[in-house]
Amino acid sequence: MTISSDHNAAEHGEGRSLRRKKQIVDVSIDVFLFVVSILMLLPLVFLVANAFKTPAEMLAWPPTIIPRDPTLENFSAVLGETPLLRWIGNSLSFAVMSMIAIVATSAIAGYIFGKFRFRSMNVIFALFLATAVVPFEVYMIPLYFQVKALGLLNSTWGLLIGYLVMSFGIFLIRQNVIHAVPDELLEAARIDGAGEFWIFLHIVLPLLRGPLGALSVLAFFQAWTAFAWPMIIATTQSSYTIEVGLALFQTGFTVDLGRLSAASATVLIPSILLFVILRRNFVQGVASTGMKE
């Protein structure tokens, strides 16, 4: 009797120490992740805070997180003296149209690469992937001349020409089609009497909602944050996108930190909104690796 109770006590003690060890590990992971996320958020917090600071406070040391003397002057200056809203509008229409184009081309091409087996298909797919290796900057200039010849400089259409197709998008959708759309589903639909385009619209697209949502976010931000291409395509102030516009606050010799911060803070709003709306799709789409039913 005593032997077994001693034994039990020893077991309990061992269990307790194991539990404590596990707790310590868990807490340290939490602390580590918390610190990392604070470090990642800090620049953003300072950006927004700076937008509400006076020039003097902005250069003060130590820096303040909550402005002592908050002011809206930077915002009114930015909105009053520069066509910021216009730039945001340009960026929005460019990013939305590019997103639609990339989602459409990736969905169609990804589906075809994923499900239709012709011998030439692998070669074409390899060529598509090869384009991802060539940096955009390499063919940016020839493309610029093409846009110029078409008379599309300073227009959203001109911007769009560089951002219609995304080879990574095609790859992403192809992999998802292979994993998430079983052949039998398409065959069942064919036997049921559906045409190929009908199958694509009503069977394939709904099954790809997750990855397409993720791709939408990626495509939107790719265009939203594009700099070099809009820089050469948009030559007049009124046709600038927001990225090009923001660069105006930074001249060769000075940086107008207050206005730059205010403008940047304004620009954050649409991006954050879109991410919040599509967050679930984004996480699902990026995380899906064939673990679906």
Add this chain to the structure above:
Amino acid sequence: MASVEIQNVRKAYGDVETIKGVSIDVPDGSFVALVGPSGCGKSTLLRMIAGLEEISGGTIRIDSRVVNDVEPKHRDIAMVFQNYALYPHMTIAENMGFSLRLAKRPKPEIAERVADAARILGLADYLDRYPKQLSGGQRQRVAMGRAIVRNPKVFLFDEPLSNLDAQLRVQMRAELKDIHARIRTTTVYVTHDQIEAMTMADRIVVMRAGVIEQIGAPLDLYDRPANTFVAGFIGSPSMNFLNGVISDDRQSVVTGDGVVLPLASPAAAEAGRPVVYGIRPEHLSAGSADAPLSLAITTVEPTGSETFLLGSIGEQKVSAQLRERIVTKPGDQLPLTLMPSNAHLFDAKTGLRIE
């Protein structure tokens, strides 16, 4: 309803021929099962009937019309897949009414036909749910409902029960048989499970490596298998095969180690010819001490209703399925008797049946 005629159909991928000239007649309203081991070409053949695979040679007729180059949707068939192939983003009602919606049928008619099929299959309470909310058996029933709703000329089933657990499979087997008895639509059913084929089909086609080994009614295949392959494939547990030669009086087969296996009538083969003597495990029974055969037992598997024994007669491995409960253990010698009329005789070289 319609008949399906398959004449000398071939399928080749480059130089590799996977279906080597197959001919099958599926009469109107019948239930034909294609069975065979993996890779025998049964699924390919079914997909060729459906129009999902092209035909390299021969003709397929559905309702007397050659359909070799007809698209699947114009063949008036319905197919049930192994993994159900339900559209995950549609409700059960939408899944079942899908083909009618494509055919632009009026909504009230779709609703009525879906409701009818749901009633037959006991799915009436689930019409508003999504496939992932149903169990495996229910999903399988929805897949069948989708086929029934169309009222096609031919049903094609591609191993529809293989994803279900054993108990559900037995239940669905009975349900399928019952549904076929009621609606009597011509059915071609692919399975690798010979029990499924035996219990459900009017006729069974046994295939191996792209060729038909035998076509016949289930009990015909069991009673008179055309060769050793069919004999071993049909029936569970598998038939015992004992190698030997025809005795001088042609009344028995003598194995290499001198065991004498009796025949019901003089063999239709000359004395001394090498043959394979086939006897099913369930046709062996425990005999008295002077019985002609003696089984050296290596394994005893009591299941309650019967006792399954593994062992050897002479040098050759034999299994026996006894209806009675016997007290025995590995290492024992058990005297066995058999009815010579239950024995099968095959040529040792060709494997073909000797009458």
